[in-house]
Amino acid sequence: xxxxxADYLDDFTRRDWEHLDPKAVTDPVRVAIVGLGWFARxxxxxxxxxxxxxxxxxxxxxxxxxVEAVAAEHDVTGVxxxxxxxxxxxxxxxxxxxxxxxxxxxxxxxxxxxxxxxxLCEKPLEATLDRSRRLVAACRDAGVPLxxxxxxxxxxxxxxxxxxxxxxxxxxxxxxxxxxxxxxLGELGSDHDQWRLDSELSGGCALMDLGVYPLNTIRFVxxxxxxxxSGRTRTNHEAFADVDEHATYRLEFPGGVDALCSVSQNAQHxxxxxxxxxxxxxxxxxxxxxxxxxxxxxxxxxxRVDVDFDQVHQIxxxxxxxxxxxxxxxxxxxxxxxxxxxxxxxxxxxxSAETGxxxxxxxxxx
Amino acid sequence: xxxxxADYLDDFTRRDWEHLDPKAVTDPVRVAIVGLGWFARxxxxxxxxxxxxxxxxxxxxxxxxxVEAVAAEHDVTGVxxxxxxxxxxxxxxxxxxxxxxxxxxxxxxxxxxxxxxxxLCEKPLEATLDRSRRLVAACRDAGVPLxxxxxxxxxxxxxxxxxxxxxxxxxxxxxxxxxxxxxxLGELGSDHDQWRLDSELSGGCALMDLGVYPLNTIRFVxxxxxxxxSGRTRTNHEAFADVDEHATYRLEFPGGVDALCSVSQNAQHxxxxxxxxxxxxxxxxxxxxxxxxxxxxxxxxxxRVDVDFDQVHQIxxxxxxxxxxxxxxxxxxxxxxxxxxxxxxxxxxxxSAETGxxxxxxxxxx
Numbered sequence: 001x002x003x004x005x006a007d008y009l010d011d012f013t014r015r016d017w018e019h020l021d022p023k024a025v026t027d028p029v030r031v032a033i034v035g036l037g038w039f040a041r042x043x044x045x046x047x048x049x050x051x052x053x054x055x056x057x058x059x060x061x062x063x064x065x066x067v068e069a070v071a072a073e074h075d076v077t078g079v080x081x082x083x084x085x086x087x088x089x090x091x092x093x094x095x096x097x098x099x100x101x102x103x104x105x106x107x108x109x110x111x112x113x114x115x116x117x118x119x120l121c122e123k124p125l126e127a128t129l130d131r132s133r134r135l136v137a138a139c140r141d142a143g144v145p146l147x148x149x150x151x152x153x154x155x156x157x158x159x160x161x162x163x164x165x166x167x168x169x170x171x172x173x174x175x176x177x178x179x180x181x182x183x184x185l186g187e188l189g190s191d192h193d194q195w196r197l198d199s200e201l202s203g204g205c206a207l208m209d210l211g212v213y214p215l216n217t218i219r220f221v222x223x224x225x226x227x228x229x230s231g232r233t234r235t236n237h238e239a240f241a242d243v244d245e246h247a248t249y250r251l252e253f254p255g256g257v258d259a260l261c262s263v264s265q266n267a268q269h270x271x272x273x274x275x276x277x278x279x280x281x282x283x284x285x286x287x288x289x290x291x292x293x294x295x296x297x298x299x300x301x302x303x304r305v306d307v308d309f310d311q312v313h314q315i316x317x318x319x320x321x322x323x324x325x326x327x328x329x330x331x332x333x334x335x336x337x338x339x340x341x342x343x344x345x346x347x348x349x350x351x352s353a354e355t356g357x358x359x360x361x362x363x364x365x366x
Numbered sequence: 367x368x369x370x371x372a373d374y375l376d377d378f379t380r381r382d383w384e385h386l387d388p389k390a391v392t393d394p395v396r397v398a399i400v401g402l403g404w405f406a407r408x409x410x411x412x413x414x415x416x417x418x419x420x421x422x423x424x425x426x427x428x429x430x431x432x433v434e435a436v437a438a439e440h441d442v443t444g445v446x447x448x449x450x451x452x453x454x455x456x457x458x459x460x461x462x463x464x465x466x467x468x469x470x471x472x473x474x475x476x477x478x479x480x481x482x483x484x485x486l487c488e489k490p491l492e493a494t495l496d497r498s499r500r501l502v503a504a505c506r507d508a509g510v511p512l513x514x515x516x517x518x519x520x521x522x523x524x525x526x527x528x529x530x531x532x533x534x535x536x537x538x539x540x541x542x543x544x545x546x547x548x549x550x551l552g553e554l555g556s557d558h559d560q561w562r563l564d565s566e567l568s569g570g571c572a573l574m575d576l577g578v579y580p581l582n583t584i585r586f587v588x589x590x591x592x593x594x595x596s597g598r599t600r601t602n603h604e605a606f607a608d609v610d611e612h613a614t615y616r617l618e619f620p621g622g623v624d625a626l627c628s629v630s631q632n633a634q635h636x637x638x639x640x641x642x643x644x645x646x647x648x649x650x651x652x653x654x655x656x657x658x659x660x661x662x663x664x665x666x667x668x669x670r671v672d673v674d675f676d677q678v679h680q681i682x683x684x685x686x687x688x689x690x691x692x693x694x695x696x697x698x699x700x701x702x703x704x705x706x707x708x709x710x711x712x713x714x715x716x717x718s719a720e721t722g723x724x725x726x727x728x729x730x731x732x
Contacts, residue, residue, distance in 0.1 A: 179541070248626055250626070268536075268646055268647045268665065268666065269665075270640075276547060277633065281634045299634065
């Protein structure tokens with residue numbers, strides 16, 4: 001193990017997907033940002049700016065004040081959503097990043113697709129499985145590339161964990177635990193971001209907003225999709241009367257590997273992914289939030305190795321990958337089909353929570 | 367929180383159940399040990415000797431060589447199982463510790479009960495629910511006190527965790543994760559202890575031998591019993607052809623709290639209990655093994671407090687409690703009824719694993 005382990009830890013934060021020289025980029029991908037919530041302003045805008053492969057050129061939001069403020073601060077073009085959809089400044093961007101409430105992704109993605117623009121859409125793709133399918137179809141029919149915003153997939157700690165699993169360092173994976181929680185009402189104080197409490201806009205709360213992280217990250221590191229799921233949701237606080245405040249779920253992977261996951265929008269901050277195999281345990285803790293440093297540990301036969309590495313800007317990595325793949329004319333790993341599997345799985349977990357029974361996931365073509 | 371927290375951490379390893387002065391004990395409870403497997407030899411004998419409230423006086427086992435060796439080394443009386451059951455040295459012990467394979471607990475406990483001796487029986491109580499009920503009935507009918515060997519319940523770290531939960535330091539409990547695994551074939555090398563691979567003798571393996579720890583410890587710290595369970599078991603390695611090698615299970619507690627648990631007899635060592643509440647997370651890691659130091663942490667609002675405390679000898683604590691309660695003529699918390707709930711729950715998890723459905727637990731009188 002030692003040699004393989006050293007190999008994989010060497011140059012821990014490398015971009016294994018990068019072959020274009022970031023210093024040689026003269027025309028980065030120009031990105032229009034649709035939706036100026038907390039995450040777009042605090043994380044996406046800086047991430048796009050830091051990435052050599054992208055630059056922000058256009059912003060829009062239903063909140064005209066936010067558009068004006070961001071346009072002035074970042075020296076970009078601000079337009080109304082109607083102007084954006086009508087293609088008022090269509091020559092000023094090559095790609096569109098959609099970070100609006102879930103149930104409004106489709107309209108903006110469809111508009112971008114009609115304009116022939118590449119799309120980076122936040123996850124989950126939409127508020128329902130049907131709308132998610134239509135979103136993917138819109139991009140496919142227009143022939144534009146679609147990436148889903150799974151920032152964990154371009155996080156080097158996650159990629160190294162996947163590398164180590166692929167290299168067999170953990171042996172056979174036996175089971176996985178993951179937990180992700182926050183005090184949403186406190187941490188995301190702005191009303192602007194509380195659309196997650198509205199089931200029409202969000203499609204759900206704890207599972208849709210947080211549950212997708214453990215789900216997608218486990219799919220990514222195991223390189224497999226769940227075949228059966230079960231779950232439970234519950235709500236205590238009146239603010240969450242319309243949606244799920246807490247959820248637990250079990251993902252059954254091929255070969256019998258179970259992943260046990262919990263998420264909450266109203267619990268003490270937790271952020272942990274733990275893969276236990278026959279030969280080692282791999283632990284990310286903290287794991288899931290952009291606003292915390294990632295921790296990475298390998299435990300084997302009583303020895304725990306905590307890997308100390310330079311933390312990356314997770315959203316810079318995500319946009320760098322997005323821009324890089326577009327400039328290199330190469331596909332995205334988290335594409336529409338990949339992202340649809342999460343929406344289908346989340347829908348099945350909600351169905352299990354309602355019926356009290358496990359739900360089998362069939363590998364139907366989308 | 368700070369005041370309450372300081373109070374509970376002060377004198378962390380105190381025995382809150384102890385009111386007899388251990389230095390004043392002149393006649394400790396004399397214990398006959400039935401079953402001389404690895405745990406009895408390496409942990410129970412030293413634990414009994416260290417405890418001021420107990421002393422070992424008699425040993426028996428089907429392995430005559432083991433009896434001879436232990437009797438000589440510890441200067442105690444060695445007898446055959448037949449002699450023990452016949453009461454050959456009945457005047458030499460006040461209480462009986464039963465640490466034989468699960469399916470043989472009943473015969474020895476019944477013999478001890480007929481002899482009017484107090485009983486400390488290893489958990490799970492027996493290999494089946496029916497035999498466990500008969501075991502409890504035998505003690506009840508004979509009027510002898512019965513304690514089940516839940517060493518976690520007298521571990522100070524576990525008791526402080528329960529204290530903090532009771533004091534509301536974590537706020538409302540939202541969910542719990544627990545994992546416990548070992549490489550049984552490697553760590554417990556002796557054939558003497560591999561009866562766990564025989565379903566007739568053990569009643570099951572990963573769930574019966576390991577699963578009972580997270581289950582009982584969570585029941586203890588939450589002060590509640592599960593109302594519904596689901597679970598899955600699986601076996602990869604041929605040595606476990608007759609039993610469950612790995613298992614995952616979910617315990618649903620009143621109020622909707624879910625505990626997500628995993629156990630394995632053939633995975634990298636893991637031992638962790640994590641309670642996430644609205645106001646804090648409480649973490650025991652390592653949590654479950656007698657052969658490792660316990661770790662105790664409280665995480666709240668980004669601050670993690672790792673409590674450094676003098677490690678106790680977990681089995682000394684267990685036997686001290688057993689002896690103390692007998693000398694004080696006070697009841698055991700982990701009594702027969704308490705222990706039966708675990709056997710019933712484990713049977714329900716096995717049933718769920720077979721049927722693929724959650725199983726409701728009714729609070730039937732035993």
